Amino acid sequence: MSAVATSRTARGGLQIREPRDALAGALFIAFALAAGAISATYPLGSAMRMGSGYFPLLVSTLLGLLGAVVLLRSLSFGRVERRAEGPAFALRPALCVAAGVVAFALLVSDLGLLLATLVLTLLCGLAHRQVRFAELAGLGVVLACFGGLVFAWGLGLQLPVLPG
Amino acid sequence: MDLWANLAVGFEAALTWSNLLYCLIGVTLGTLVGVLPGLGPVATIAMLLPITYGLSPAEALIMLAGIYYGAQYGGSTTAILVNLPGESSSVVTCLDGHAMARQGRAGVALGIAAIGSFVAGSLAILLVAAASTPLAEFALSFGPADYFSLMLLGLVAAVVLAQGDLLKALAMALLGLLLGLVGVDVNSGEERFTFGLPQLADGISFVVISMGIFGIGEIIANLERDESRSPLSRQLGRLLPTRDDYRRAWKPVLRGAGLGSLLGILPGGGAMLSSFASYLVEKRLARDPERFGQGAIEGVAGPEAANNAGAQTSFIPLLVMGLPSNAVMALMVGAMMIHGIVPGPQVMGERPELFWGLIVSMWVGNVLLLLLNLPLVGIWVRLLAVPYRLLYPAILLFCCIGVYSVNNSLFDVLLTVLFGLLGYLLIKLRCEPAPLLLGFILGPLMEEHLRRAMLLSRGDPSVFVTRPLSLTLLLTLGLVLILCLPRLRATRQAAFSED
Numbered sequence: 001m002s003a004v005a006t007s008r009t010a011r012g013g014l015q016i017r018e019p020r021d022a023l024a025g026a027l028f029i030a031f032a033l034a035a036g037a038i039s040a041t042y043p044l045g046s047a048m049r050m051g052s053g054y055f056p057l058l059v060s061t062l063l064g065l066l067g068a069v070v071l072l073r074s075l076s077f078g079r080v081e082r083r084a085e086g087p088a089f090a091l092r093p094a095l096c097v098a099a100g101v102v103a104f105a106l107l108v109s110d111l112g113l114l115l116a117t118l119v120l121t122l123l124c125g126l127a128h129r130q131v132r133f134a135e136l137a138g139l140g141v142v143l144a145c146f147g148g149l150v151f152a153w154g155l156g157l158q159l160p161v162l163p164g
Numbered sequence: 165m166d167l168w169a170n171l172a173v174g175f176e177a178a179l180t181w182s183n184l185l186y187c188l189i190g191v192t193l194g195t196l197v198g199v200l201p202g203l204g205p206v207a208t209i210a211m212l213l214p215i216t217y218g219l220s221p222a223e224a225l226i227m228l229a230g231i232y233y234g235a236q237y238g239g240s241t242t243a244i245l246v247n248l249p250g251e252s253s254s255v256v257t258c259l260d261g262h263a264m265a266r267q268g269r270a271g272v273a274l275g276i277a278a279i280g281s282f283v284a285g286s287l288a289i290l291l292v293a294a295a296s297t298p299l300a301e302f303a304l305s306f307g308p309a310d311y312f313s314l315m316l317l318g319l320v321a322a323v324v325l326a327q328g329d330l331l332k333a334l335a336m337a338l339l340g341l342l343l344g345l346v347g348v349d350v351n352s353g354e355e356r357f358t359f360g361l362p363q364l365a366d367g368i369s370f371v372v373i374s375m376g377i378f379g380i381g382e383i384i385a386n387l388e389r390d391e392s393r394s395p396l397s398r399q400l401g402r403l404l405p406t407r408d409d410y411r412r413a414w415k416p417v418l419r420g421a422g423l424g425s426l427l428g429i430l431p432g433g434g435a436m437l438s439s440f441a442s443y444l445v446e447k448r449l450a451r452d453p454e455r456f457g458q459g460a461i462e463g464v465a466g467p468e469a470a471n472n473a474g475a476q477t478s479f480i481p482l483l484v485m486g487l488p489s490n491a492v493m494a495l496m497v498g499a500m501m502i503h504g505i506v507p508g509p510q511v512m513g514e515r516p517e518l519f520w521g522l523i524v525s526m527w528v529g530n531v532l533l534l535l536l537n538l539p540l541v542g543i544w545v546r547l548l549a550v551p552y553r554l555l556y557p558a559i560l561l562f563c564c565i566g567v568y569s570v571n572n573s574l575f576d577v578l579l580t581v582l583f584g585l586l587g588y589l590l591i592k593l594r595c596e597p598a599p600l601l602l603g604f605i606l607g608p609l610m611e612e613h614l615r616r617a618m619l620l621s622r623g624d625p626s627v628f629v630t631r632p633l634s635l636t637l638l639l640t641l642g643l644v645l646i647l648c649l650p651r652l653r654a655t656r657q658a659a660f661s662e663d
Contacts, residue, residue, distance in 0.1 A: 109572075
């Protein structure tokens with residue numbers, strides 16, 4: 001245990017101490033660069049008569065600076081005593097939830113609320129560790145009825161309920 | 165007296181049948197989301213916004229406000245019974261509330277939480293009513309430079325007082341500012357950051373942002389955690405506190421009400437900070453602090469009073485200045501805009517029935533919560549037995565329907581998914597999403613005021629330090645950064661670490 005740690009600390013040079021912060025900093029810098037580059041193409045104007053690019057460029061610059069500080073702070077030049085764990089991303093929940101919502105959006109105008117709800121429930125249900133298909137199907141039916149009754153009929157939202 | 169006349173106007177507006185009904189719906193839904201962990205008032209208010217299109221502005225605001233303070237009542241129920249805070253503002257209630265429940269005094273803990281919340285809420289609402297008229301008159305004298313400084317102060321203070329890493333929170337606020345600028349620039353008519361997409365010309369809907377990050381992003385983050393709940397304490401015991409309980413609790417309730425009212429007004433304050441601060445104060449003042457954590461009734465009464473008082477007074481900056489102090493208030497700004505009301509000091513004069521109706525309805529809502537909550541505790545507890553795997557598809561469905569029905573737009577739903585994934589990424593990187601939402605709402609306003617101030621001063625930036633109001637605000641900003649920073653941020657950790 002300690003042998004591993006010493007072998008890591010003994011290595012000098014540039015080290016990432018806080019992977020979360022390093023990623024966050026890089027993300028902020030990326031946003032700032034993109035937004036800054038786009039704002040620079042808009043008319044900047046003067047301090048008195050600000051063009052549409054003035055304020056976005058100002059904010060982008062600040063964001064870029066902050067991002068740089070966050071990134072630099074997460075690095076360590078030389079010995080690292082304690083390296084924080086990096087984030088672990090759960091791909092399955094992210095993908096299943098995204099797929100379910102996208103499917104709902106694509107289907108609802110043609111297939112109607114009831115079927116779209118069923119698809120959403122089944123796809124999103126796959127995101128959970130314990131998938132129970134019978135239970136999900138039941139939940140889908142209940143939610144479809146509830147959605148149809150409350151939102152389409154009760155609240156009168158402009159949603160097609162049935163296919164067609 | 166003026167105040168009573170105003171309150172009379174408010175009572176007249178708040179006690180119409182429809183407003184009463186929406187107040188009831190709001191506080192009931194609020195209690196529900198307060199009870200359910202993993203679903204907060206921000207996501208709920210965002211979900212319900214689209215369905216308020218058909219309501220009158222007063223009905224809509226009354227209902228949405230009810231969700232926020234109702235959640236403070238509901239959050240304590242789960243904290244006490246299952247040691248699981250339904251809302252972040254109830255985290256400290258777990259410490260002594262659940263300890264009381266283990267001693268078979270769950271009912272008393274729930275009772276004192278509800279009664280304390282009610283007393284504190286009533287006092288805070290009186291403060292809101294009394295303070296808003298002079299404050300709004302004062303706010304009318306604000307120039308563009310003053311407004312810009314005020315918003316800067318609000319944004320930075322909100323970030324400083326919020327949880328988590330300060331630098332990342334500031335960056336999130338800036339990111340929010342940039343997102344808020346998407347769409348047609350009102351001054352030049354030029355499209356910004358729209359990538360040629362006509363759907364973005366009106367800007368990104370704040371329903372999309374809040375539902376994406378606080379709805380979908382949170383759900384994905386919740387799904388990778390394990391569901392672990394400590395066993396329910398079924399034995400409620402007596403609900404009404406004894407004479408001895410009252411004797412111990414009345415001072416903490418009053419102190420909590422005062423502290424909460426004060427902290428609620430601060431940008432970034434509101435319910436959560438208030439409850440932490442109150443717990444700390446009660447522990448300091450107690451003659452026998454070692455009882456805290458072992459079921460001290462003061463540790464339930466104080467924070468619960470404080471969080472409800474804070475939830476009420478956080479409406480002050482919104483109602484009198486149009487300045488949202490936390491994410492929920494940012495959504496309320498959006499809700500007002502949807503109904504064609506520009507939040508600001510002029511609302512009180514132009515729409516007195518709306519303004520005073522909302523304030524009085526908050527008190528009516530507190531009465532409803534007190535009357536309904538205790539008898540219904542059994543039902544709320546049973547709801548806790550619903551597993552998350554059945555709950556989240558339902559939440560996702562409501563999100564989808566909510567976003568879709570804003571414009572019947574497929575694009576909006578896809579954009580929401582995108583923000584959901586971004587939100588998940590940001591949550592994983594420990595970046596607080598609340599400042600982003602605040603920045604998003606304040607972005608266009610800040611740009612507008614900055615432009616106007618600089619135009620009036622003929623491009624001279626010294627206007628921000630030569631106007632006394634603006635200078636005071638900027639000095640306060642500096643003071644906040646220097647003084648409050650280490651102390652207030654330590655409050656959160658201290659509430660736990662001292663045990």
